[in-house]
Amino acid sequence: MSARDAILGRMRRQLGGAATDGERRAAVKQRLSKHPMGIIPGRAQIGHAKQVKMFIERAESVQATVKRVASPDDVPKAVSAYLRARNLPASVRMGSDPLLKAMPWAAAKSLEVKAGPSDGNDLAGVSHAYAGIAETGTLVLTSGPANPTTINLLPDHHFVVIDAADITGDLEAVMAKLRKTSRKGPLPRTVNLVSGPSRSADIEQTLILGAHGPRALHIIVVGNSK
Amino acid sequence: MAVEITSPQFKQNTRDALKDAPLQRALGKVREGFIHKRQVAIDALPEFDALRDSARDIKNHTLAHLDLYLEAYEEKVTEAGGHVHWAETAADARGIILDICRRVDARTVTKGKSMITEEIGLNDFLEQCGVTPVETDLGEYIIQLRGEHPSHIIAPAIHVNKDQVESDFRRVHDHLPANRDLSEPETLLDEARRVLRSKYFEADVGITGANFLVAETGTSIIVTNEGNGDLTQTLPRIHIVVASLEKIVPTLDDVSQILRVLARSATGQEMSVYTTLSTGPRRDKDPDGPDEYHVVLLDNGRSAMLGTQFQDMLRCIRCGACMNHCPVYHTVGGHAYGWVYPGPMGAVLTPSLIGIDKAGHLPNASTFCGRCEEVCPMRIPLPKMMRHWREREFERGINPATQRVGLGLWAFLARRPALYAFAMSIAIPALSLFGGAKRRYRYLPLAGGWTRYRDLPAPESRTFMQQWKQREALKQEARP
Numbered sequence: 029m030s031a032r033d034a035i036l037g038r039m040r041r042q043l044g045g046a047a048t049d050g051e052r053r054a055a056v057k058q059r060l061s062k063h064p065m066g067i068i069p070g071r072a073q074i075g076h077a078k079q080v081k082m083f084i085e086r087a088e089s090v091q092a093t094v095k096r097v098a099s100p101d102d103v104p105k106a107v108s109a110y111l112r113a114r115n116l117p118a119s120v121r122m123g124s125d126p127l128l129k130a131m132p133w134a135a136a137k138s139l140e141v142k143a144g145p146s147d148g149n150d151l152a153g154v155s156h157a158y159a160g161i162a163e164t165g166t167l168v169l170t171s172g173p174a175n176p177t178t179i180n181l182l183p184d185h186h187f188v189v190i191d192a193a194d195i196t197g198d199l200e201a202v203m204a205k206l207r208k209t210s211r212k213g214p215l216p217r218t219v220n221l222v223s224g225p226s227r228s229a230d231i232e233q234t235l236i237l238g239a240h241g242p243r244a245l246h247i248i249v250v251g252n253s254k
Numbered sequence: 255m256a257v258e259i260t261s262p263q264f265k266q267n268t269r270d271a272l273k274d275a276p277l278q279r280a281l282g283k284v285r286e287g288f289i290h291k292r293q294v295a296i297d298a299l300p301e302f303d304a305l306r307d308s309a310r311d312i313k314n315h316t317l318a319h320l321d322l323y324l325e326a327y328e329e330k331v332t333e334a335g336g337h338v339h340w341a342e343t344a345a346d347a348r349g350i351i352l353d354i355c356r357r358v359d360a361r362t363v364t365k366g367k368s369m370i371t372e373e374i375g376l377n378d379f380l381e382q383c384g385v386t387p388v389e390t391d392l393g394e395y396i397i398q399l400r401g402e403h404p405s406h407i408i409a410p411a412i413h414v415n416k417d418q419v420e421s422d423f424r425r426v427h428d429h430l431p432a433n434r435d436l437s438e439p440e441t442l443l444d445e446a447r448r449v450l451r452s453k454y455f456e457a458d459v460g461i462t463g464a465n466f467l468v469a470e471t472g473t474s475i476i477v478t479n480e481g482n483g484d485l486t487q488t489l490p491r492i493h494i495v496v497a498s499l500e501k502i503v504p505t506l507d508d509v510s511q512i513l514r515v516l517a518r519s520a521t522g523q524e525m526s527v528y529t530t531l532s533t534g535p536r537r538d539k540d541p542d543g544p545d546e547y548h549v550v551l552l553d554n555g556r557s558a559m560l561g562t563q564f565q566d567m568l569r570c571i572r573c574g575a576c577m578n579h580c581p582v583y584h585t586v587g588g589h590a591y592g593w594v595y596p597g598p599m600g601a602v603l604t605p606s607l608i609g610i611d612k613a614g615h616l617p618n619a620s621t622f623c624g625r626c627e628e629v630c631p632m633r634i635p636l637p638k639m640m641r642h643w644r645e646r647e648f649e650r651g652i653n654p655a656t657q658r659v660g661l662g663l664w665a666f667l668a669r670r671p672a673l674y675a676f677a678m679s680i681a682i683p684a685l686s687l688f689g690g691a692k693r694r695y696r697y698l699p700l701a702g703g704w705t706r707y708r709d710l711p712a713p714e715s716r717t718f719m720q721q722w723k724q725r726e727a728l729k730q731e732a733r734p
């Protein structure tokens with residue numbers, strides 16, 4: 029007998045499941061297809077403008093920095109200003125995301141834009157978020173050629189551009205969106221829910237930013253609420 | 255091969271721990287840090303208790319249908335291009351992982367934090383087979399350098415002080431200048447970051463655990479703060495997830511509920527920095543991510559817990575709150591428990607996984623103060639289950655003879671009230687009489703386990719029942 033059959037068989041014996049199998053199967057099928065919603069915290073069940081505000085506050089409370097700009101055209105300027113203010117090289121890594129590519133990068137003079145995934149030698153990377161979650165100030169990033177996962181992890185400084193309209197109240201709203209986007213197939217290989225820059229408290233419980241992932245997370249919120 | 259078990263020597267372990275000054279200093283920080291942060295986070299979420307109920311109900315439903323959810327999960331992993339491997343025992347799981355490593359001629363393997371790989375003793379095994387495992391979580395990395403095991407399930411190096419880390423780094427990173435400054439936690443972290451960066455790129459295989467497996471989508475989820483788990487599962491060619499089979503949750507909505515109580519209970523964060531969902535290997539056009547995605551599902555005694563009085567333990571999400579609030583853990587630390595899982599959750603789970611004959615002391619390592627159950631986000635009745643183990647231990651006659659005879663004698667008397675009252679009316683005044691001016695016993699025959707560390711207060715000169723009767727009589731008299 030295979031390990032699989034042995035394990036599943038033992039479970040059924042322990043649970044006394046065989047006799048009521050039909051009922052049990054129906055319960056499982058029902059939950060998987062209906063995915064009933066649980067308790068949604070009241071804090072983010074507010075108007076969209078307030079959700080955007082909450083998203084920003086919560087992101088800042090976990091040590092992200094946030095900049096609001098009016099239009100996508102303002103993003104390259106915001107990126108170069110940030111780099112200049114910190115004396116960092118004027119160079120960023122970026123995927124093939126259409127929204128990012130349409131921005132006037134050439135206008136931000138002397139800013140070099142490198143395309144493709146990060147090989148670990150980039151000091152700064154730019155990604156476009158799939159969504160944001162107001163209740164916890166969390167960014168949602170999905171893998172693919174548009175926004176390679178390595179850009180989320182390897183550069184010291186991670187810029188994330190998010191359209192204000194993509195900020196939702198709660199985690200479940202993002203799960204519903206993911207389900208909708210990938211209805212016919214599996215989820216993207218990687219979905220990163222990111223709340224602040226990387227950190228560790230493993231040495232004497234002292235919290236230090238910049239463990240293995242980015243040392244700094246800079247969020248650029250584009251546009252106004254819906 | 256697996257982690258050496260010292261649970262049978264629990265009593266000696268605790269004695270050693272009490273004498274270990276650096277350990278005692280480190281444990282002071284557990285008390286200060288975790289408890290306060292958790293409370294602040296919970297106070298900020300009015301729905302916290304309702305979410306705990308929701309999380310408990312989700313897991314109860316899942317466990318009652320675990321076989322079916324596992325089948326559904328497997329189907330989805332396969333659909334996404336991944337592979338599921340079933341392992342009955344620790345040895346089976348090690349074998350499966352080694353086969354994958356051998357097939358691709360892996361020389362080094364990076365690892366995200368995983369208690370399951372501790373449970374199966376993976377590191378020692380891989381090393382013996384010529385594959386070098388590199389722990390990448392800072393805490394895990396530190397204890398790997400020290401040749402130790404985690405003493406806490408979410409803060410593995412909590413027993414280690416900063417100076418000890420410094421000397422370990424100087425010893426192992428001997429290619430770096432000897433006069434470098436490593437006096438601050440920041441400089442230590444920075445050095446680990448630099449040393450480990452290259453390891454992610456060199457590794458052929460990345461191994462992570464999983465906090466959750468989602469049946470709806472065939473997704474594994476890891477929750478971390480450092481980002482090391484993400485690098486581990488993104489850069490090497492092969493990603494292996496090692497997870498015990500109770501990590502299943504039905505849907506993305508269900509996992510959202512449990513995520514809300516996990517980070518808050520563990521570290522007092524609203525969300526950990528990285529909560530990452532992985533589904534299958536990289537897709538055709540993806541510029542990064544692993545070519546292969548494997549999930550090793552480990553049973554190792556868990557399926558046999560279903561349908562028993564220990565089933566509730568399978569709801570555990572390894573947040574560590576129970577040990578953070580445990581007075582026994584605060585006093586002796588994690589290593590004293592003698593195996594992978596310390597604290598209250600270990601006291602219940604370890605006997606199930608390695609046997610009550612080896613872990614019999616652990617369910618006794620409790621003051622039954624009940625804090626663990628109060629804080630457990632999954633509402634696991636830990637003290638009740640420790641009592642179940644004590645009962646079993648007694649039934650099977652594993653306790654020492656003095657204890658058995660003593661309890662037997664007490665039970666004999668307790669069932670005969672007149673005789674009990676008579677015996678006590680002699681014993682209590684006698685103890686009271688000989689208690690001396692300080693009214694304490696420094697030593698009492700048969701109570702050495704108590705009097706070795708503290709005095710036994712001498713009782714009042716009358717028994718409880720005698721005093722009670724007198725009180726009641728006085729009350730009667732006082733009535734008009």
Ligand code: SF4
Binds near residue numbers: 572598599626630634
């Ligand atoms: S038993 Fe409860 S409190 Fe302890 S680790 Fe598990 S879930 Fe957390």
